[in-house]
Amino acid sequence: MSSQIGFVFCCSLLTTHWSLAPCATMEDNVPPRLGLKIDVDTLEGFRQGIPALLEILAARGIRTSFFVALGPDNSGRAVFRVFRQQGFLEKMWRTRAPALYGLRTMFYGTLLPAPLIGQGAGEILVSLAAAGHEVGLHGYDHVHWHDHLLSMSREEVTRELAQAQDLFRPLLGQAARAFAAPGWQCSAVQRAVLAAGGFLYGSDTRGYAPYFPRFGEQINPVLEIPTTLPTLDELLGFNGCRPEDFTALVLGRLAKADLPQVLTVHAEVEGGPLRQEFANLLDRCREQGVEFFRLEDWARELLREPEKIPAATVRQGRLPGRAGRVSCQGPLEAKP
Numbered sequence: 001m002s003s004q005i006g007f008v009f010c011c012s013l014l015t016t017h018w019s020l021a022p023c024a025t026m027e028d029n030v031p032p033r034l035g036l037k038i039d040v041d042t043l044e045g046f047r048q049g050i051p052a053l054l055e056i057l058a059a060r061g062i063r064t065s066f067f068v069a070l071g072p073d074n075s076g077r078a079v080f081r082v083f084r085q086q087g088f089l090e091k092m093w094r095t096r097a098p099a100l101y102g103l104r105t106m107f108y109g110t111l112l113p114a115p116l117i118g119q120g121a122g123e124i125l126v127s128l129a130a131a132g133h134e135v136g137l138h139g140y141d142h143v144h145w146h147d148h149l150l151s152m153s154r155e156e157v158t159r160e161l162a163q164a165q166d167l168f169r170p171l172l173g174q175a176a177r178a179f180a181a182p183g184w185q186c187s188a189v190q191r192a193v194l195a196a197g198g199f200l201y202g203s204d205t206r207g208y209a210p211y212f213p214r215f216g217e218q219i220n221p222v223l224e225i226p227t228t229l230p231t232l233d234e235l236l237g238f239n240g241c242r243p244e245d246f247t248a249l250v251l252g253r254l255a256k257a258d259l260p261q262v263l264t265v266h267a268e269v270e271g272g273p274l275r276q277e278f279a280n281l282l283d284r285c286r287e288q289g290v291e292f293f294r295l296e297d298w299a300r301e302l303l304r305e306p307e308k309i310p311a312a313t314v315r316q317g318r319l320p321g322r323a324g325r326v327s328c329q330g331p332l333e334a335k336p
């Protein structure tokens with residue numbers, strides 16, 4: 001229980017000061033473990049980011065988890081968040097978004113038609129699976145989900161999932177069993193759809209330890225493996241944070257955590273202009289003896305003893321360097 005309290009405390013620190021290290025302790029003989037959750041949001045991420053990441057990962061013998069959005073690339077519509085979301089303009093400016101995402105991508109769905117990412121994606125998806133990586137879904141229309149999930153009906157969410165599976169299934173020969181919510185936007189309705197769809201686990205929230213998500217009186221039966229670390233695009237430039245500072249932060253967290261950590265990576269960013277910085281981070285992790293794992297494997301490990309997995313409430317919160325609100329894990333509930 002003390003380590004649980006430690007994680008709750010650390011998580012609350014993380015939401016205000018990115019540079020503060022967590023306070024949990026790790027047994028010396030257990031190597032730190034890191035799960036890379038690679039989100040692919042855009043056509044650019046698919047065509048340029050995935051091949052670059054495959055090369056970086058193969059060179060280091062790392063297998064990981066990719067989550068792909070296969071519907072229309074409406075990235076241009078995200079630009080309109082500037083009028084609605086506190087912090088979005090600041091983030092666009094700080095991260096030099098046009099350089100990170102490419103000018104073309106920034107007009108998809110507005111001045112340029114939205115291309116369907118899943119069309120012609122077969123070869124790339126097959127190459128991911130063939131290299132031993134896990135492939136899960138990152139929604140259908142990423143921008144639509146990000147902006148509207150919390151008001152979407154069960155029918156709408158079911159349609160988004162079905163459209164994504166209809167593109168996924170023929171390409172990989174089976175339905176996806178892992179889901180990562182676009183923009184960490186998670187709802188009771190969406191989790192119920194995951195449960196009905198037979199998903200093994202979701203990675204929809206920001207938090208500190210695996211759990212079953214509670215919404216009011218209801219506890220969702222699908223395991224949630226949250227992203228535990230901040231992302232590079234959130235912290236770059238925030239309080240003067242450089243890529244090497246980010247790497248130091250990740251290593252510090254890994255060294256002190258008593259649970260495996262999950263880092264979300266964006267194919268458009270770490271597989272794009274920041275690929276060298278990402279490769280450096282992986283090299284530093286390997287020097288420190290960090291073991292990499294696929295989220296699917298950890299999910300199977302945890303689900304061997306589901307009675308040991310606690311519940312926690314999901315609530316909307318803000319994170320340093322990220323515009324708008326995301327779904328966050330609340331305190332763990334003690335087992336009866």
Ligand SMILES: [Zn+2]
Binds near residue numbers: 039041138142182
């Ligand atoms: Zn995404």
